[in-house]
Amino acid sequence: MVGEKYEMVEFKLNPESLRDGIYILSEINNEFENIYLKVREYENRIYSAEELKKLPFASDTNSHKKEWDLRSKSFLRFKDYFNTKKGNLNILDLGSGNGWFCGQLDKSFAYNFFCVDVNLTELKQGRSVFNSEKIKFIYADIFTADIPQTTFDIIVLNAAVQYFPDLKILVNRLLNLLNDTGEIHFIDSPFYSENEVKNARKRTFDYYRSIGFPEMETKYFHHSLNEFSKFNSEMLYTPNSIGYKFKKLLSINDSPFHWIRILR
Numbered sequence: 001m002v003g004e005k006y007e008m009v010e011f012k013l014n015p016e017s018l019r020d021g022i023y024i025l026s027e028i029n030n031e032f033e034n035i036y037l038k039v040r041e042y043e044n045r046i047y048s049a050e051e052l053k054k055l056p057f058a059s060d061t062n063s064h065k066k067e068w069d070l071r072s073k074s075f076l077r078f079k080d081y082f083n084t085k086k087g088n089l090n091i092l093d094l095g096s097g098n099g100w101f102c103g104q105l106d107k108s109f110a111y112n113f114f115c116v117d118v119n120l121t122e123l124k125q126g127r128s129v130f131n132s133e134k135i136k137f138i139y140a141d142i143f144t145a146d147i148p149q150t151t152f153d154i155i156v157l158n159a160a161v162q163y164f165p166d167l168k169i170l171v172n173r174l175l176n177l178l179n180d181t182g183e184i185h186f187i188d189s190p191f192y193s194e195n196e197v198k199n200a201r202k203r204t205f206d207y208y209r210s211i212g213f214p215e216m217e218t219k220y221f222h223h224s225l226n227e228f229s230k231f232n233s234e235m236l237y238t239p240n241s242i243g244y245k246f247k248k249l250l251s252i253n254d255s256p257f258h259w260i261r262i263l264r
Contacts, residue, residue: 011090011114011151013136021127022120025140025147032163032219033119039213047098049129055100066253071159074188074255075104077237078156082109089153092116092177094142095160099126099135106132114152116140143173150179159188162220167227175264184262185236191225191258225258232263 017023040046044063051059056075058068082105089111093102096115103126106113113135117123120139127137140147155174164170174184192200200222208216237259 011112011148013138020124021137022123023136023138023140025138025145026118028120028139029118029141030120033121035213035216035219036119037121039208039211039216042211042213049125052098052100052125052129053103056104070253070255071188074237074257074259075101077259078185078187079105079108081236085154087153088112090114090151092152092155094155094157094174095163096123096126096137096158097160098122099130099137101156101158102135103130103132106130106134110134112136114138116142143169147177149176150182152177153179153182155182155184157184157186157189161186161189161223165221167223168230171231171262175262178264180264182264186258186260186262188255188257189223191223191228191260194224194226197222197224228260228262234261234263235259236261 013023017025037046047055047062051062056068056072058065058072062068089109091102091105091111091113093099093113093115094117096102096117097119099115099122102113102115105111111134113132115123115126115135116138118139118141123137123139126135138145155178161167161170171184178184190200204220204222205214205217208214208220235258237255239254239256239258
């Protein structure tokens, strides 16, 4: 709906839930955060404030620069998409981590950004680095937190859907949080054909065992592209496209992940 004007629904956060700059909407559970941060530290994905400010445009010293170079292309595509929107939007970044995605978008758009995660450590880092009145950092279990329905214009899961076990339950919950013209976007996450899921699970299991964190296997999930057929979904970018294959022939790298949009 290019150029359509959206009517914003205000999302009021109770000041009494604010602790150290983070709105706490759910009981804090450190189980996932503890193991997740250990894995990120092992993989050298704990970033300094200086590096965080740059993402996804990683510095040359970033050990994951090649990966971030691809993610920056996904980000720029999404930023261009935002340019088609009008009005003062409410944006939910679910599984936001340290909030780099909203931190970058906030430089160009005067929207209301809500970074939601169950990783308190990364939320606190994001709050200290991206100290903007337009960005709210929220600790919340999206399934149990008291969030009003029809609150958001756009919900983004950026490299985050793999931490949710059931795609159908997740999407149905998020649809309730969208306004009538709202959208859900999945970017920078792997999706598989039905035949690929079993092998993908084995690769994940083998990887986490090889680095000494076998318990992480029970917290990382694999979703098939076929699961989106149950919803009003559309691919906005696909690595199977002719354009993508042509770029590969020219040795031009781009994101290997689908960008999928769901409308109400």
